Amino acid sequence: MTVETLKQIIRPYGDTTGDAMIQVSFTLPVPHGPRAELAALQLAGKMGLSPASVVHSKAMGPDFTFFIVYGKATHLIDYAGIEVPEGREFELLTPAEVNAAVKASLGRRLVVVGACIGTDAHTVGIDAILNVKGFAGEKGLEYYREIEVHNMGAQVAVDELVDRAKSVNADAVLVSQVVTQKSAHIHNTKQMAAAFTEAYPTSLTGGLGRPLLIVGGPRFDTVTPSDLGVDRVFGKGTTPGEVASYLVHALVRE
Template sequence: MSNIIRPYGDTTGDGMVQLSFTLPIPHDKRSEGAAAQLAGKMGLDPVMVVHASQIGTSHTFFVVYGKANHLVNLDDVNVVERDYPLLTSKEVNSLVKERLGRKLVVVGACIGTDAHTVGIDAILNIKGFAGEKGLEYYRELKVLNLGAQVAVPDLVNRAIAEKADAVLVSQVVTQRDAHLHNTRELSAAFREALSPQDRPLLIIGGPRFDETMADELGVDQIFSRGTTPADVASYITHRLVSSKELVS
C-alpha cells in the first residue's frame, strides 16, 4: 500500500476538498469572487463557491469546494502516540493503593479568563464523558476541581498546599493564542515555585492544542480532542506509579 495519499471527494484520489472561512465583506457577487480567488491562492484548482451566507452587516461566511493538487506522505506525518497502557478504574486504584500507599492528589482548573469548564468537568467530575466515569469516581484519587477563571498564582499555591501529584488545566479560549500564553505562564510559575523533583505533573487539555508542543510549552503532557477520563488517569498512573517516578 502506498504511503502517498491525496484527498477523496467523489472518486479515490481525486483531490477534492471542502473548505470554510469568513471574509470581512458583505455578501454579493464580488465577495464570492474574492472567496474563489482566495481558495485558488490556497492551491485549489478548479474551485467552486458552494455556499455563502452574510453574517451581520459586514461579514460573509463561505464554503468552497475544489481540487487540491498536493500530496501527503504518511511517512512524514508527526503525531504523539499513546505510549502507555490504557487502564480500567479498577487497575488504576489497585496500582495506586499497592505501590503508592496513599491517595494520589489531582488538582484541576481553568486558568486566566477562561470560563469554559466543560472540558475539565468531563475529565474530573464523577459523571465523566463518553460513557466513562470521571477521576472523582476513582477511590484512590483525591480530586479537587477549582473551577473556572483561576489565577495562576492561586493555582500554584493551592497545588502546593494540597501536595498535588498532578495538575490538570483545561483551556478552551484560544483568541490571540490565549491558551498558549496561559500555559507558558503556568509552567513558568511552577518552575519558579518548585524544584523539578518537587513539581507536580503538569497536564494541559483543550481542543486547539497541538499535542507535539508539550516541551515547547513547558508541560509534561498535552491532551486534545477526544480525550477521555481513562486516558488521563492511565497517563498519571503510568508516570507517577507504574514507572516509579513518585516517592511516597
C-alpha cells in the same frame, strides 16, 4: 529499490481515484455579484484549486458574500513520507486497576489538584475529568477510591494554585483551558508552568520534586508539552480514564 518507488503520491478523492476534488466554504467582505465570484475564484486558485467553480454564492447583508467552492487540488501528498504519529504512551487501565496500582506502589492516595486558571470560567472540561459524573460514560477522578481530588473551580490565580498544590502535597496538577481568544490558553499555561518551576527550584522533572503538570483543552493541537513547559497535554474528547491511566504511568513506579 530506488527512492522513486518508496513514494506514495496521493490526492483528495471525490468519486474517482486521482480526481483531487475538494470543497471549501468561506466569506469575503464584498457585496454579492459577479465581481465577488471572480474574487472567490482567484482565492481558490491561490489556495491551489484549479480548476475551481463557485457552486453557491449568497449575499449576507449588503457587504458580505458567502461562497461554496469545489475545485481540483493541485498539491500532491507523499503519504510514504508521513510518519505514523506516536500512539498513546501508556496503557489504558480500569478504575480498579488504577486504584490497585496506586495502593500497591504509593501506599497512600494519589493527590490531584485541578483548576481553570486565568480569566477562564469554563469549568466544563475540568469538571468532566474530576467530577464523579465524569464524561463519555466514564466516572471522573473523584470516583477513584485511591485518588484524592481538590477541584478549585474557575478563575483560579496561578499563585493560589501553586499554594494549594504545595499545601496538599499534590502529585499532579490538572489545568483546563477552554477560552482561546488572543491565545489566552497558551499564555496562561506557560505562566502556570513557569510559576511551578520557580516554586519548586530543586525539582528534576514532573513527579520528581514537583507535581506532574497536565493541561487539557480543545485547542492545544498546535503545541507540544515542552513548548508549554508542562508534562502532558490532553485534547478534546479526553476521558477521565485516560487521565487516570496516564497518572499511573507517569507517577506510579514499579
